[in-house]
Amino acid sequence: MLSDDEWYDWKSKWHEALVGGESGDAERLRASSPLRHAANVHVPVLLGHGSDDERVHVRQSQLMAKALKDAGKDVTYIEFPNEIHGFTLEASRIRWYQDVGSRHWDALPV
Numbered sequence: 001m002l003s004d005d006e007w008y009d010w011k012s013k014w015h016e017a018l019v020g021g022e023s024g025d026a027e028r029l030r031a032s033s034p035l036r037h038a039a040n041v042h043v044p045v046l047l048g049h050g051s052d053d054e055r056v057h058v059r060q061s062q063l064m065a066k067a068l069k070d071a072g073k074d075v076t077y078i079e080f081p082n083e084i085h086g087f088t089l090e091a092s093r094i095r096w097y098q099d100v101g102s103r104h105w106d107a108l109p110v
Contacts, residue, residue, distance in 0.1 A: 038068045041071070044075070045074065046078075047077045048077075048078045048096050049062075049077075049079055049080065050079075050086075052083060052084050055084075065077035078096070
């Protein structure tokens with residue numbers, strides 16, 4: 001997120017509380033990024049992202065899906081055209097919940 005998104009605002013109170021508040025936090029944030037821990041994922045992952053999301057750029061999910069695939073993980077990535085942050089189109093919501101419902105959740109380790 002730090003290197004991919006020019007909209008990241010280090011001075012935002014929201015970012016300070018939930019992500020990191022100082023530009024000096026960059027190394028810590030890189031080290032703790034889920035992208036760098038894809039090999040540690042031990043459950044199937046379903047990622048869905050709107051192609052027109054301006055809050056979280058779609059590139060974030062594309063990179064995570066690639067990292068998971070490269071690590072040999074069970075990942076399904078669905079990109080929703082003309083969709084923003086949150087699924088506002090009925091067709092997107094239907095597709096998302098169909099895919100969620102088709103997963104074999106009973107096979108997950110508890």
